[in-house]
Amino acid sequence: MRILRFLRATAFAALCVGATANAALAKGDDTPQLATPPGITVQLVGKITFGLIIGYNLDRNQQFAYADAKGMTLYTYGPDADAPGKATCVAACAAVWPPAIALPKSKPFGNWSLVTRDDGQKQWAFRGKPLYTYTKDTKISDVNGRGLDQGNWQTALFDPNAGIVFPPGISAEEIPDANGQVLVNAKGMAIYAFDGNVKKADPACSGSPCVSHWQPLHAPELASTVGDFTVVIRNDATRQWAYKGKALFTFDGDYESGYAAAIGLDKKLEPAVVVRYFRPNEISIHPTLGQGYVLSTPKGMTVYRRDAYVYQLGGHGIRRGVPPRPHVGRDIGTSMSGCDAACQSMWHPVKADAKAQPSGFYQLITREDGTRQWTYKGYALYTYAGDKKPGDMLGNDIYDYAFSRDPNKAAERPSRMTAAGALLWMYAFP
Amino acid sequence: MNVLNLLGGAMNRPIFHGRGLAMALAGLAFSTANLQSAEAAQTKSFVVSWFTPAIFSQDDDCPGRNPSIDGIYKHALRQMNLEPKEELRMFEKFVGTTGGDEAGEIIINRARIDGKPVNAYANPLAAPDPVMFTVTADKSFGFNLDGKEGPKSFIEPQTGEKGIDNEFFRAMGCHTGMRAYYPNRPLQGGEYQWDTIRLTQPAWLVTIVGEDLTKDGPVNVIFDRALEATKWDALSQTRADMTYRIDPNPRSHSEAKGYLKNGEVTTTEPFRFNMVADPYYVQEFRFKDARFRLKLLPNGNIDGFIGGYQPYDDPYWGVANGGIALECCAGIDFIGMYHTLKRLADAYPDENGQNTHISTAYRIEGVPAFTVQVEGQTAEAGRDSKTR
DSSP: OHHHHHHHHHHHHHHHHHHHHHHHHTOOOOOEEEEOOTTTTEEEEEEOOSSSSOOOOTTTEEEEEEEEEEOOBOOOEGGGGSSTTOOOOHHHHHHHBBBOOOTTTTBTTTTTTEETTTTTEEEEEEETTTEEETOOOTTTTTTTTTTTHHHTEEBBBBBTTTTTOOOOOEEEEEEETEEEEEOOOTTTTTTTTSSSOOTTGGGGOOOSOOOOOEOOBBOOOOOOOOOTTTEEEESSSOEEETTTEEEEEEEEEEETTOOOOOTTTTTEEEEEEEEEEEOOOOOOOEOOOOOEEEEETTTTTEEEEEEEEOSSOOOTSSTSOOOHHHHHHHHTOOOOTTHHHHTTTTTEEEEEOOEEEEEBTTEEOOOOOOOOOEEEETTHHHHHHHSSSSTTTTTEEEEEEEOOOOOOOOOOOOOOSSSSSEEEEEEEOO | OGGGGGGOGOOOOEEEEEEEHHHHHHHTOOOHHHHHTTTTTEEEEEEEEEEOOOOOOOOOSSSSSOHHHHHHHHHHHHTTTTTTTHHEEEEEEHOOOOOOSHHHOOOHEEEEEEOOOOOOOSSSGSSSSOOOOOOOBBSSSSSSSSSSOOOTTTBOOTTTSSSSBBBHHHHTTTTTGGGTTTTTTOOOIIIIHHHHHHTTSSSEEEEEEOOOOOOOEEEEEEEEEEEOOBBBOOOSSTTTTTEEEOOOOGGGGGEEEEETTTTTTEEESEEEEEEEETTTOOOOEEEEEEEEEEETTTSSOOEEEEEEEETTTTHHHHHTTTTTHHHHHHHHHHHHHHHHHHHHEEEEOOSSEEEEEEEEEEEEEEEEEOOOEOOOSSSSOOOOSOOO
């Protein structure tokens, strides 16, 4: 029965996905799909443990899952598979499992479709599966509904590449600097898409003598079209993979998975993004000295997060040396604890416009004055007045110790710190 | 145009070189137009290989040794009026390194505010002062920072200079983990910290600039941080002759005037030394009235000392951020350390007359390196961490 449900749901999802994909192709639109629609966020869910030393640990069992605009975990419901295009959790069920209602004027795309409920409201579905929250989840990262009703309720895990068919040896992984899921080869190295005709201007043979940093991603002799992947016959008669009509290359300056060193090197060769992540209009990324790409304003001014010191054996100063811990960022919120008036005057919140909606890893937090501030992976975002030009990072590594020098007054600090901690400012990276 | 600019190419704008200077100049000798500027200054650059507290331990330099960790914690429990029997019961189950048990929780929260237990590392003055032993010997590495010869001042063991100010050594020198018979380095600050962070910390750079570094004369000494971490050789030693880009962030840039004499550079004027470090050691070294002396060794390395007045919060936070997990390994009572540092702080009083800085000295060693200056961040005064 479950297999039947799965097959039905998959068939329906495939129809939906195929339809939208075809529509996109028909319009000649090769912009990668967004990973999430407006109002749907991505959260790290699962048990958060609090260590004695730093107070914050990440549980290895934590996973990324889809969540609503407030960050509450989304679930799928098994019986919905028997009624493609409908949501079967209604009435009393819906009182406990509220549907993920789409924002007005929402439109389906990619893996995301809309289900019309009996009351006419539109409910988001991922790959044909309607999505719900659970009333007994009270905070972000809760997954109290997981496995309930004999396993019918399951967490809607973040699966941005669902539905994409890859040839052997090619897959997609998150490359933060490219703001999305990017094709990678069997070694996990980034793949780049060439916006041009390899028969006329081959980046792999652009010099004289023919020397280049770009290596064609060769296809086997017997390879044929797989999904959006096609085979291009090169001038030397070898075969090369192409994605959505763009010939694919690797870059010999890439040494590590998760990075794409050639971003910005050649406008015609960009990372082959298959699913892009939402990024607000107020945020961009900008290259810096030593730390690679960091979040920035559209004008390139570095964007910072306020973080709690993490006790680790070095590595704070290296690129991405202190990974974000979303629950820590949420705990800190917009707190300026330890940052006096002069300090506060240097830090300016990255504010959202009135129409902004959370999506993906970006959420909104309402400040005391009623304005809304962008958060990224749980951390409120700021710019630093000491930075004068794009690429400046003078606000990085500024620490406010969180211990008291008064024997009669306890230290002001996040409650979970268990040593002499600190709040610090550090650049936010993608 | 600076003669060395010609070396730039795609590497932006190199201005300083170490061993490569002679080669560079030879390569450019044909360019007579540039020789005049080449003669204006000679430079030697180094990457710092070690930076550890300057400790000069001797036999009988302390009235007693401060206790190891079980002694520290038993003493802490005793200060909370626990019965010896109860104390023993707790220690039989004490896990030891990270707390997590009854004794650990009590030790972590051994401070009291309004009669309630609070985290001692976050509220060190709310815990009783265990009154640690301090150094009573008369010799210490360091510098005469205040220009005076007070009754408490030390005598420098290498130079014989009197009036040496190093109250940090006095405060810490009777802890086993901080003892070192020169030229050995102390465990704390050495093996535990520097040796850990130098793997991943952006390298520290020292550049000496003078008219002719083979002769005695005035020099400028520049301290910078690199954009790259220190490079190592197969023996886990800092590798010589590697190239580093200079981070233009002014928070890790200091300049000082010095004098080269008989192969040793000494400061001629106090200066402000600032260097961001990994917080596993000290988040930021920031010395007021700093001094140094650096020997240019025959093998091309440098070895010497740098000192000044340091906010006493900084070395405290550098260890207390690890709480019980580091306290147990370091064998230092962090609460006692803070009380002692505060008591011995000897400069820059606040509005209540409490000194905020403590005299200190660190041993600094380096190997030759090439350094390259790059265009990048705005170079203007940054803001210190707000601790005072």
